[in-house]
Amino acid sequence: xxxxxxxxxxxxxxxxxxxxxxxxEVAAGEMVAVAGxxxxxxxxxxxxxAGDLRPDAGSVAIRGRPGYCPQTVVLxxxxxxxxxxxxxxxxxxxxxxxxxxxxxERLGYAGCRDQRAGTLSGGTRQKLSLTLALMHDPxxxxxxxxxxxxxxxxxxxxxxxxxxxxxRGTATVVISHLVxxxxxxxxxxxxxxxxxxxxxxxxxxxx
Amino acid sequence: MRQQLDTAVRLSLAGQVRNRFAWILLVAFVxxxxxxxxxxxxxxxxxxxxxxTGATLAVDGHNLTLITAxxxxxxxxxxxxxxxxxxxxxxxxxxxxxxxxxPAALIAAKTGGALVQAxxxxxxxxIIMLFFWRPAGVWGVAVTFMLAAATYAALGLLLGVLVxxxxxxxxxxxxxxxxxxxxxxxxxxPLANKPILEFFPSYGSTQFAAAGxxxxxxxxSMAAVSLGWTAAFALLGLIVLRLRxxxxxxxxxxxxxxxxxxxxxxxxxxxxxxxxxxxxxVPLG
Numbered sequence: 001x002x003x004x005x006x007x008x009x010x011x012x013x014x015x016x017x018x019x020x021x022x023x024x025e026v027a028a029g030e031m032v033a034v035a036g037x038x039x040x041x042x043x044x045x046x047x048x049x050a051g052d053l054r055p056d057a058g059s060v061a062i063r064g065r066p067g068y069c070p071q072t073v074v075l076x077x078x079x080x081x082x083x084x085x086x087x088x089x090x091x092x093x094x095x096x097x098x099x100x101x102x103x104x105e106r107l108g109y110a111g112c113r114d115q116r117a118g119t120l121s122g123g124t125r126q127k128l129s130l131t132l133a134l135m136h137d138p139x140x141x142x143x144x145x146x147x148x149x150x151x152x153x154x155x156x157x158x159x160x161x162x163x164x165x166x167x168r169g170t171a172t173v174v175i176s177h178l179v180x181x182x183x184x185x186x187x188x189x190x191x192x193x194x195x196x197x198x199x200x201x202x203x204x205x206x207x
Numbered sequence: 208m209r210q211q212l213d214t215a216v217r218l219s220l221a222g223q224v225r226n227r228f229a230w231i232l233l234v235a236f237v238x239x240x241x242x243x244x245x246x247x248x249x250x251x252x253x254x255x256x257x258x259x260t261g262a263t264l265a266v267d268g269h270n271l272t273l274i275t276a277x278x279x280x281x282x283x284x285x286x287x288x289x290x291x292x293x294x295x296x297x298x299x300x301x302x303x304x305x306x307x308x309x310p311a312a313l314i315a316a317k318t319g320g321a322l323v324q325a326x327x328x329x330x331x332x333x334i335i336m337l338f339f340w341r342p343a344g345v346w347g348v349a350v351t352f353m354l355a356a357a358t359y360a361a362l363g364l365l366l367g368v369l370v371x372x373x374x375x376x377x378x379x380x381x382x383x384x385x386x387x388x389x390x391x392x393x394x395x396x397p398l399a400n401k402p403i404l405e406f407f408p409s410y411g412s413t414q415f416a417a418a419g420x421x422x423x424x425x426x427x428s429m430a431a432v433s434l435g436w437t438a439a440f441a442l443l444g445l446i447v448l449r450l451r452x453x454x455x456x457x458x459x460x461x462x463x464x465x466x467x468x469x470x471x472x473x474x475x476x477x478x479x480x481x482x483x484x485x486x487x488x489v490p491l492g
Contacts, residue, residue: 050305051305051453051454052301052305052453053453065306065307068302068305068306070302072298074298074299074301074302075299076218076222076295076296076299077295078221078222078223078225078226078295079218079221079222083218083221086214086218087214087215087218087303087308088303088306089214090210090211090214090215090308091211091303091306091307091308092306092307093210093211093307116225132302132306
């Protein structure tokens with residue numbers, strides 16, 4: 001069951017070609033890492049998948065409204081954690097914020113709910129950013145360096161939640177310039193010269 | 208749409224009122240500015256040309272300067288407040304739109320919020336002015352301040368979506384506001400009664416204020432000129448804002464999917480697809 005299909009994606013910035021006819025397909029319940037050196041176009045690819053950037057050529061098809069966690073933490077700094085959640089509750093048109101509350105608890109920052117986002121630590125801002133991407137139970141997750149600034153406990157909590165989502169059939173694309181713990185992924189796609197040059201199938205069994 | 212609009216209005220105003228620097232400017236800068244200007248300009252008569260009627264009014268230069276000082280402070284503050292708000296939420300708005308927020312709801316909330324602020328700041332500057340001078344036509348001054356604040360709120364919006372850096376925007380707002388309000392006052396500028404000043408943003412509001420405050424006259428055409436500037440700035444700003452927002456494909460029924468090879472059954476989900484040409488559906492699988 002394909003949840004995300006990108007075909008023939010090309011993108012250049014001026015004369016600099018970043019993506020050169022890239023293809024990527026991710027099945028429901030699959031966890032895929034897109035790895036590559038700095039400047040190879042990983043974030044550009046994710047922005048195109050999320051609809052934040054138009055490709056010069058190619059097409060993207062995604063099942064449902066993806067959950068997108070951009071590389072730079074994007075929040076309304078003047079609003080509290082709860083107010084940021086309320087904004088996204090309206091964006092996703094969901095009636096209740098039960099899932100967001102659960103994520104806030106599990107990521108361990110329930111004590112900050114009335115705090116303004118601009119006053120949160122870097123790690124807590126990243127947790128809130130991740131919560132906003134996950135709170136509508138998306139069928140496809142697009143995460144750009146999602147665990148930057150996490151402490152070890154939160155890092156483990158993140159992978160526990162990622163495992164549960166995989167079990168529920170969520171297709172996940174994780175961008176990372178360095179991929180540790182390869183066994184956590186079903187596939188690792190290396191981005192080189194604007195294409196996914198090779199795919200290394202990890203030894204871990206798929207969920 | 209209704210829920211999104213309500214949320215955007217409520218939360219954008221909640222974010223705005225936390226702009227502490229704007230509060231400091233309002234509480235400290237406005238009265239201090241009146242005090243400074245008022246203490247420096249003597250009460251002597253001066254001719255102010257109402258271009259709409261062709262008449263030249265004999266007005267008190269001190270009092271006229273209080274009006275232009277008020278205009279100067281509120282145009283600076285309103286321009287800054289709206290510019291800062293647009294810049295602060297630019298990336299956040301993009302993320303909201305990518306997550307399904309309707310751009311129209313965000314844009315309507317921003318426009319409404321800017322108008323509310325313009326009216327509130329205009330009313331506040333009028334009330335503070337009453338401590339220094341009580342014009343006979345105080346309503347004329349109040350309307351003027353609201354009109355000018357609305358014009359600079361729209362300018363703040365336009366610069367917020369146009370310029371690259373914050374510093375450039377702040378500099379432009381300060382320069383435009385100072386030049387504009389300074390040049391309209393014949394006390395500061397001997398050329399203030401020249402026709403060229405008709406082409407400045409605060410021309411209409413200054414004319415409206417002088418006629419109302421000193422002559423009990425309503426120059427509707429001057430209010431229209433001021434509103435014209437507001438509409439032009441706002442329209443340009445909102446068009447650029449809309450064009451700069453991402454255009455994620457809407458979630459639609461998966462017409463091109465079905466029980467084909469490798470394609471999921473679209474029982475509870477839908478397909479979002481993007482392509483450079485538009486929003487053509489692409490079959491999954």
